[in-house]
Amino acid sequence: MTSSSLKYSKDNTDKRLDYNSLRQLKEEAYKNLKKRVLKDDAIGINENGTFYLKGDYYEKQLRIALRNCGIIDPGNIEDSIATDGYKALADLLENNVSGQQIVDDMTRANLRGRGGAGFNAGRKWAEALSHEAPHKYIVCNADEGDPGAFMDRSILELDPHSVLEGMAIAGYAIGADKGFIYVRAEYPLAVRNLKIAINQAMEKGLLGDNILGSNFSFSIELRLGAGAFVCGEATALIESIEGHRGMPRNKIFRTAHKGLFQMPTVLNNVETLANVHMIMLNGVDWFRSIGTKDSPGTKVFSVVGKVLNAGLVEVPMGTPLTSIIYDISGGIKNNKKLKAVQTGGPSGGCIPASLVESTTVDFECLESLGSIMGSGGMVVMDEDDCMVDIARFFMEFTVEESCGKCTPCRVGNKRILETLDRITQGQGSEKDLPYLKELSEVIRDTSLCGLGQAATNPVLSTLRYFENEYISHVKNKRCMAKVCRNLLIYFVGEGCIGCGLCKINCPVKCIEGERKIRHIIDPEKCIKCGTCMEKCPVHAITLS
Amino acid sequence: MCNNKVKDDFTELKHIIDETGHEESALISILHKTQEYYGYIPRQAQGFIAHELKIPASKVYGVVSFYSYFVEKPKGKYQISVCLGTACYVKGAADVLKRLESELGIKFGETTPDLKFSIAQTRCLGDCSNAPVLMINDKLYSKVSPDEIPLILESYKEEVSS
Numbered sequence: 190m191t192s193s194s195l196k197y198s199k200d201n202t203d204k205r206l207d208y209n210s211l212r213q214l215k216e217e218a219y220k221n222l223k224k225r226v227l228k229d230d231a232i233g234i235n236e237n238g239t240f241y242l243k244g245d246y247y248e249k250q251l252r253i254a255l256r257n258c259g260i261i262d263p264g265n266i267e268d269s270i271a272t273d274g275y276k277a278l279a280d281l282l283e284n285n286v287s288g289q290q291i292v293d294d295m296t297r298a299n300l301r302g303r304g305g306a307g308f309n310a311g312r313k314w315a316e317a318l319s320h321e322a323p324h325k326y327i328v329c330n331a332d333e334g335d336p337g338a339f340m341d342r343s344i345l346e347l348d349p350h351s352v353l354e355g356m357a358i359a360g361y362a363i364g365a366d367k368g369f370i371y372v373r374a375e376y377p378l379a380v381r382n383l384k385i386a387i388n389q390a391m392e393k394g395l396l397g398d399n400i401l402g403s404n405f406s407f408s409i410e411l412r413l414g415a416g417a418f419v420c421g422e423a424t425a426l427i428e429s430i431e432g433h434r435g436m437p438r439n440k441i442f443r444t445a446h447k448g449l450f451q452m453p454t455v456l457n458n459v460e461t462l463a464n465v466h467m468i469m470l471n472g473v474d475w476f477r478s479i480g481t482k483d484s485p486g487t488k489v490f491s492v493v494g495k496v497l498n499a500g501l502v503e504v505p506m507g508t509p510l511t512s513i514i515y516d517i518s519g520g521i522k523n524n525k526k527l528k529a530v531q532t533g534g535p536s537g538g539c540i541p542a543s544l545v546e547s548t549t550v551d552f553e554c555l556e557s558l559g560s561i562m563g564s565g566g567m568v569v570m571d572e573d574d575c576m577v578d579i580a581r582f583f584m585e586f587t588v589e590e591s592c593g594k595c596t597p598c599r600v601g602n603k604r605i606l607e608t609l610d611r612i613t614q615g616q617g618s619e620k621d622l623p624y625l626k627e628l629s630e631v632i633r634d635t636s637l638c639g640l641g642q643a644a645t646n647p648v649l650s651t652l653r654y655f656e657n658e659y660i661s662h663v664k665n666k667r668c669m670a671k672v673c674r675n676l677l678i679y680f681v682g683e684g685c686i687g688c689g690l691c692k693i694n695c696p697v698k699c700i701e702g703e704r705k706i707r708h709i710i711d712p713e714k715c716i717k718c719g720t721c722m723e724k725c726p727v728h729a730i731t732l733s
Numbered sequence: 734m735c736n737n738k739v740k741d742d743f744t745e746l747k748h749i750i751d752e753t754g755h756e757e758s759a760l761i762s763i764l765h766k767t768q769e770y771y772g773y774i775p776r777q778a779q780g781f782i783a784h785e786l787k788i789p790a791s792k793v794y795g796v797v798s799f800y801s802y803f804v805e806k807p808k809g810k811y812q813i814s815v816c817l818g819t820a821c822y823v824k825g826a827a828d829v830l831k832r833l834e835s836e837l838g839i840k841f842g843e844t845t846p847d848l849k850f851s852i853a854q855t856r857c858l859g860d861c862s863n864a865p866v867l868m869i870n871d872k873l874y875s876k877v878s879p880d881e882i883p884l885i886l887e888s889y890k891e892e893v894s895s
Contacts (some may be wrong), residue, residue: 284825414802432796718818724862
């Protein structure tokens with residue numbers, strides 16, 4: 190024990206832990222947690238003493254990053270310790286494992302960044318380790334902004350200690366003494382639980398000076414985002430922590446060389462960090478035995494949209510998409526037909542139903558289809574979704590969130606959105622399609638950061654797989670999914686009983702007809718509000 | 734948030750800055766706390782923060798305007814959304830908006846000085862058969878005529894003062 194750790198153990202004898210007292214606390218905490226779990230019908234106990242969530246939905250998954258979510262109390266560090274929390278860190282410290290050894294293990298494990306880019310986390314660590322600097326930093330990217338994705342939120346809210354431990358291990362490996370978690374201000378519960386977790390870990394001596402009585406000191410600070418999607422991009426996030434507008438940097442240096450405050454910085458995503466503990470405890474070979482050769486491990490997806498059971502699904506990489514959608518998530522709602530699966534949020538693409546059969550979820554397969562893994566958003570769409578409208582929706586999002594630094598993204602995406610707006614309003618022409626494709630490619634090739642480079646992916650992938658929908662919008666002025674209102678015509682069918690309800694309720698008085706005689710809608714005057722269809726007692730009004 | 738906080742007295746703001754730090758990297762954290770305190774980030778406060786952190790006021794303004802979470806105008810306790818969708822528009826939503834603006838003495842996008850009401854335009858609220866409609870916080874008012882506006886507002890004014 191060093192002298193400074195002796196000082197701490199005198200001041201705070203009952204609180205700050207060392208290796209032995211951590212082991213003792215684990216035994217006690219495990220008993221307490223087990224007692225609670227035995228009373229809980231939703232949680233089962235495996236043969237090796239670990240816990241799992243009962244029910245088909247969970248048991249069909251392989252939960253590694255989400256291992257403790259829903260099982261432990263995130264507000265109580267002892268629950269985390271009971272499930273071996275901080276054991277990986279303690280083992281490394283106690284056995285004096287060198288940073289180089291950890292980095293080598295991580296590189297061999299090939300844990301690819303779960304935030305979307307899929308870069309080997311170990312290689313980032315290795316580069317940061319190789320540079321000498323007065324300070325080094327670990328940054329956790331918890332600025333999860335994709336609409337419809339909430340993997341990171343769940344981990345932060347339900348198992349914050351797994352992220353803190355991952356950061357501390359990374360810090361120990363590369364020789365960093367400070368970490369930052371950049372979390373969205375829109376996640377108040379995550380912020381609250383992280384604050385509690387950091388305080389408890391500091392109290393127990395699992396963070397702060399001389400962790401567990403060793404020479405290693407590491408503290409973590411929370412930084413709140415302020416509603417800018419682009420801050421999920423690594424260099425924009427660093428700019429934001431430094432107190433600037435969140436605009437991406439020109440990438441002259443990697444962040445692992447010159448990142449935060451121009452010091453070597455390892456920037457990892459929440460889910461990536463949550464995996465570190467398991468790799469360190471169970472070994473590289475165990476990790477590599479899960480998933481595929483080039484994408485080892487598991488991935489958490491937030492499966493939403495037209496599936497029966499929407500929620501978080503963690504499966505080994507390489508799992509067929511069909512098994513996620515049908516086996517685990519229960520298939521498509523209301524017995525409709527699957528049309529496409531959108532992966533990767535606003536930077537991703539749409540995979541058509543015809544290819545879903547043969548798709549497996551790993552970095553290579555998704556990329557080859559023109560989509561991306563992204564952070565794990567997965568939106569399932571059925572025949573009622575219009576692909577042109579979906580592309581328009583994502584472009585609207587990107588235009589709103591573009592930081593404005595580079596011209597292709599700032600101006601180009603706006604032009605794309607205007608074109609899509611025209612098409613969905615029935616004013617498109619056939620010339621628009623090659624124009625959309627060309628402009629999308631230019632934006633992809635010339636934007637400064639990942640946001641711009643991937644912004645037109647939704648357009649390119651829908652153009653590739655659903656060109657017929659675009660053509661029917663511009664040529665026949667028809668929206669097959671009946672989504673684009675301006676392309677629809679309301680029509681009173683033969684079933685009309687002439688009750689006049691539609692006529693009374695029409696806000697623009699475009700329906701004519703005598704009582705008990707079939708009514709007629711004037712399509713010129715109709716504003717397509719849908720009121721008549723809603724009011725018709727015999728469902729005689731249809732859309733075409 | 735409380736509207737009586739004197740905008741030229743920065744004692745509390747000074748306290749916030751001292752607590753958070755004077756380095757430039759503390760700027761966003763300071764702005765978060767400032768907005769929590771005032772309910773928005775007043776221009777004067779931005780100037781004060783710039784002075785304390787020894788950075789240009791334009792830099793502070795640049796950051797405030799970049800992030801959508803930060804607002805420079807206080808929002809009212811009651812948010813009035815006037816539907817300007819097509820159906821409401823042809824049924825006279827513009828007149829409703831005009832009356833609302835004259836009753837409250839503010840334009841859309843603004844907030845009354847007592848921080849009770851703000852007016853916002855909104856796209857279709859999906860209640861076309863009851864056009865024109867307006868919404869106050871989560872409560873929907875259908876088939877509103879301009880002459881009903883004072884009566885509707887009255888109920889909120891009373892509620893506020895009680």
